[in-house]
Amino acid sequence: MNRTSFLPVSRDDMMARGWTECDFVFVTGDAYVDHPSFAAALLGRLLESEGYRVAILAQPEWKGPGAEKDFLRFGIPRLAWLVSAGPWIQWYPITQPIKNPVHPIPTLPAANPACVRTAYYSPIRQ
Numbered sequence: 001m002n003r004t005s006f007l008p009v010s011r012d013d014m015m016a017r018g019w020t021e022c023d024f025v026f027v028t029g030d031a032y033v034d035h036p037s038f039a040a041a042l043l044g045r046l047l048e049s050e051g052y053r054v055a056i057l058a059q060p061e062w063k064g065p066g067a068e069k070d071f072l073r074f075g076i077p078r079l080a081w082l083v084s085a086g087p088w089i090q091w092y093p094i095t096q097p098i099k100n101p102v103h104p105i106p107t108l109p110a111a112n113p114a115c116v117r118t119a120y121y122s123p124i125r126q
Contacts, residue, residue, distance in 0.1 A: 006034050007044045008055040011073050023052040025077045027124070028084040032058035039084050052079070071124060081124045 008014040009032055014022065024047055028040040036042045044054040055077075061070040 007032070007041070007048065008074070009058060014055055014074055017053075019053050021053070022055040022074050022077045023047070023079045024054045024082055025057055025074050026054060026082045026084070027057045027060060027071070029059060030084065032056045043082070083124070 005017075006013070008017060008019070008022070024044075026040045026044050030038060030040060032038070032040055034041045034045075036045075040056050040058065044056055047054045055074045057071065057073065061067050
């Protein structure tokens with residue numbers, strides 16, 4: 001396995017590795033950046049180093065008719081879905097007393113923790 005390439009973010013990436021299924025699909029509200037400061041990359045690479053096949057579903061379509069298709073782009077994972085709300089930086093202004101707070105991005109489910117349950121868990125359960 002070539003661990004110097006990015007973790008799969010599309011069905012084509014998965015097929016290029018010769019996979020027919022993934023062990024884990026990591027759903028994240030954050031962008032996928034292959035750097036240890038991003039949870040999806042860090043945990044995905046950790047699982048990969050243990051021999052698991054991990055795909056990253058970054059900022060999926062979570063509402064509308066395309067949501068189910070987006071969540072199934074890799075098929076159903078063999079072991080589990082892993083879900084992360086996304087960028088913690090969105091919550092930093094809310095929890096830290098700073099002079100000019102930056103407000104959460106309202107279009108991402110991570111802007112509201114309750115929304116993450118609805119946005120990411122609902123398509124997975126279907």
